[in-house]
Amino acid sequence: MQINKNIAISDSGFIFNPSSGDSFSTNNVGLEIIRLLKENKSKDEIITEIVTKFSTDASTLDKDLGDFFLMLRSYQLLSDND
Amino acid sequence: MSKLSYERPFIQKLNTGSMNKFGTKTEFAPVTHLDGVAVSRLIEQYGSPCFVISERQIRKNAQNAIRAFKTRYPKIQFAWSYKTNYLSAVCNIFHQEGSLAEVVSIFEYKKALQNGVEGSKIIFNGPDKSEADLTLAIDNNSLIHIDHFDELYSLVGIMEGSSKKARVAIRVNMDTGIYPMWDRFGFNYENGQAWNAIIKILAHKELELVGLHCHIGTFMLSTSAYATAAYKLCDLAANIKVKYGHAIQYLDLGGGFASTNTLKGSYLQGADVVPSIDDYAEAITSTILNANFHQDELPTIILESGRSLIDDAAWLIGSVVATKRLSDGRRATIMDFGVNILFNAFWYDYKISPAQEFTHHTEDMVIYGPLCMNIDCIRENINLPLLNKGDQVVVHKVGAYNMTQWMQFIQMRPKIVLIDMEGKTHILRENESLETMMELERMPEHLKSVK
Numbered sequence A: 001m002q003i004n005k006n007i008a009i010s011d012s013g014f015i016f017n018p019s020s021g022d023s024f025s026t027n028n029v030g031l032e033i034i035r036l037l038k039e040n041k042s043k044d045e046i047i048t049e050i051v052t053k054f055s056t057d058a059s060t061l062d063k064d065l066g067d068f069f070l071m072l073r074s075y076q077l078l079s080d081n082d
Numbered sequence B: 001m002s003k004l005s006y007e008r009p010f011i012q013k014l015n016t017g018s019m020n021k022f023g024t025k026t027e028f029a030p031v032t033h034l035d036g037v038a039v040s041r042l043i044e045q046y047g048s049p050c051f052v053i054s055e056r057q058i059r060k061n062a063q064n065a066i067r068a069f070k071t072r073y074p075k076i077q078f079a080w081s082y083k084t085n086y087l088s089a090v091c092n093i094f095h096q097e098g099s100l101a102e103v104v105s106i107f108e109y110k111k112a113l114q115n116g117v118e119g120s121k122i123i124f125n126g127p128d129k130s131e132a133d134l135t136l137a138i139d140n141n142s143l144i145h146i147d148h149f150d151e152l153y154s155l156v157g158i159m160e161g162s163s164k165k166a167r168v169a170i171r172v173n174m175d176t177g178i179y180p181m182w183d184r185f186g187f188n189y190e191n192g193q194a195w196n197a198i199i200k201i202l203a204h205k206e207l208e209l210v211g212l213h214c215h216i217g218t219f220m221l222s223t224s225a226y227a228t229a230a231y232k233l234c235d236l237a238a239n240i241k242v243k244y245g246h247a248i249q250y251l252d253l254g255g256g257f258a259s260t261n262t263l264k265g266s267y268l269q270g271a272d273v274v275p276s277i278d279d280y281a282e283a284i285t286s287t288i289l290n291a292n293f294h295q296d297e298l299p300t301i302i303l304e305s306g307r308s309l310i311d312d313a314a315w316l317i318g319s320v321v322a323t324k325r326l327s328d329g330r331r332a333t334i335m336d337f338g339v340n341i342l343f344n345a346f347w348y349d350y351k352i353s354p355a356q357e358f359t360h361h362t363e364d365m366v367i368y369g370p371l372c373m374n375i376d377c378i379r380e381n382i383n384l385p386l387l388n389k390g391d392q393v394v395v396h397k398v399g400a401y402n403m404t405q406w407m408q409f410i411q412m413r414p415k416i417v418l419i420d421m422e423g424k425t426h427i428l429r430e431n432e433s434l435e436t437m438m439e440l441e442r443m444p445e446h447l448k449s450v451k
């Protein structure tokens, strides 16, 4: 699992992909996950970090991450060549 | 350290330059209270889903409609269209506001009597009245609106040799410039059928022709159609006066005024395109005032408005069952209410609001009901916050036809609750249960065992 390293992220959740010219908006949790992905964190590590920081539990997050990764892949921000 | 509040992660592509394809404003402003009562409390107390009716809004609508007509014309009478919402408590609010009962079946007729409405204050419309029904209506001195010649001849037969008089009107259908034309009910104006019916009635002294009725359609967006309808009824009344010296007591313009819901496929929101009740009133009253009735013989205008008086006085509250992603990437939200109880979702794009606060992030989604059936779609496209299982929502303006046309299909029907003028809540109808469902079923002896 590999996030596109070239993407630019702003604090307000604005994301720009220079290679495609596409821009995106995300929310707080989404932004945090993308940051962790950029640091090459695994899914389990991401879950641990998010659950410590936000008021949610691992199973809810696990379900939501599945959907979020699906969207990142469909936007070609995430690839599977790990 | 306290944790940050969690919202499910969300990402959306920004399409610069292209307009929001849904045209107008999004619908995500939360609605947490209905007439001052918390949605969460209503759901806790009465269950999810649940219909909630506002007595305050019903009275406001009824009074506003009377004002719109009475300020323009001296003799106005509203009649509550039972089929629109015949919960007895709802009917009685309209009756307390001065409405007659407008019914279209013997079931509705008997319900009106049971509600305490005097027989003479019931308008009996509809194509299906048996001889027994007609006899009852005659005995009660009700207003019988004749729909076809078979009914007219039945009445003549029943009245033969009777010392009583039956108070009757005919329903007239006509071309008002609206397509499709509703010509299956009543007698046609243009081809002379209505006039023939009138002559037949006037030839029978046991029948007293008191009124002329029409109902030109429903959710009519054109006020000029009402002007045309009123003009044609006035024309019939004038001819009756000239040729028979008989004065018609009332012209009943039926219902059909639009509510502020948004019709499916409409580009603009309902509230931006529908005429106001004052617009309809102006078209109807100015036509009749210009029709040269003698001052002493000005007919009463009867109105049978349904949806425009009740749609915005009820909400459906419910909860998210699940959210999922469809194969084409769209989000789907499954609610605990579907087309089984929200029948009019087939014609309306109902406004839906979340009942709790969210961040400003929203997403496009499809809203499905809980039925295991493909038809069960409440909104094909709506922009809402990031809903999760258990979140509560409010569907707006559901007062007309849903609580009468709903079906017991797969799921049982929920409670209906009224919020009164003081903000107190009352159950108007209990939810169905397995017991209530089984009450009407019968089991042959040899099928009692599953073995």
Ligand SMILES: Cc1ncc(COP(=O)(O)O)c(C=O)c1O
Binding pocket: B081, B084, B102, B125, B215, B217, B218, B219, B254, B255, B256, B257, B304, B305, B306, B307, B308, B400
């Ligand atoms: C005879 C008659 N009157 C009144 C109404 C009420 O119509 P609406 O709800 O469109 O005002 C109807 C509904 O179809 C009707 O058939």
